[in-house]
Amino acid sequence: MDVRSVVQWGGVWVGLLVAALGSSVAPSAAQNGFPFNTELTLEAAPMRGSKRIPNLEIGPSGEVIIELWCKGARGRFSVAGDTIVFVPGAVDDRGCPADRAAADDALLAALADISGWRRQGDVLVLTGTRELRFRRNTN
Template sequence: MMAVKQIACAAVALWLVAGGARAQEGFPFGTEMTLEALPQPGSKRIPNIEIGDNGEVMLELWCKGGKGQFSVAGNTVIFVPGQIQDRSCPPAKAQADDDLVAALGSVETWKRQGDVLMLVGPKPLRFRVNGN
């Protein structure tokens, strides 16, 4: 009888762990993430996004910054950029920022593997959850 209880407890624990893992594989609302990319020459800065609980986004790009909004339904995602601040950026950084915003705006689907969010579109983007 004791072995049955131990097996049942182990099964419940495994079910809880597996359920938690699946929950973590959802779209990363309420998360700050960094683009998997190299910094621009002369800078250590790498773009990051902070995704709010309702999909609102704060962007910090190579030079510019701004807001946007993610809308998610299943594995479909739409990014709508908001106001982007031009911070007197050098032309190369300004172009890289504009290209990144355009790439975000063209994503169609998303996948998540652990701490990595993959935004799939004409130019795939990979973001990694920032550790504390």
């Protein structure tokens, strides 16, 4: 084998090594980023008489669809580093019972008050006056 062949094959092996390392590093970096394009469910038990648990569907640009205990809502997350702002949008009042409407309003107020976020595996933790934990849907 001449020197040119060794250099060419060496370049191929280096390229394959870089590609392999890049693919093993990328998922861990993605796990630590904000979970755009993800559906998450609040870590909470259902309210009595219902199976619903609030969830978020976060789009690629931070737009969010929220299904609450009874109501539905829209909004937007603005994320910069570990800082986050939730801007509420329209709320779909579905003629909810008073206890569920109050729980929905309290959750929307807590979302409007968040200021920070972090990831803990499949859990998005939103921090403000109240900590909210949303688990990534894996189904």
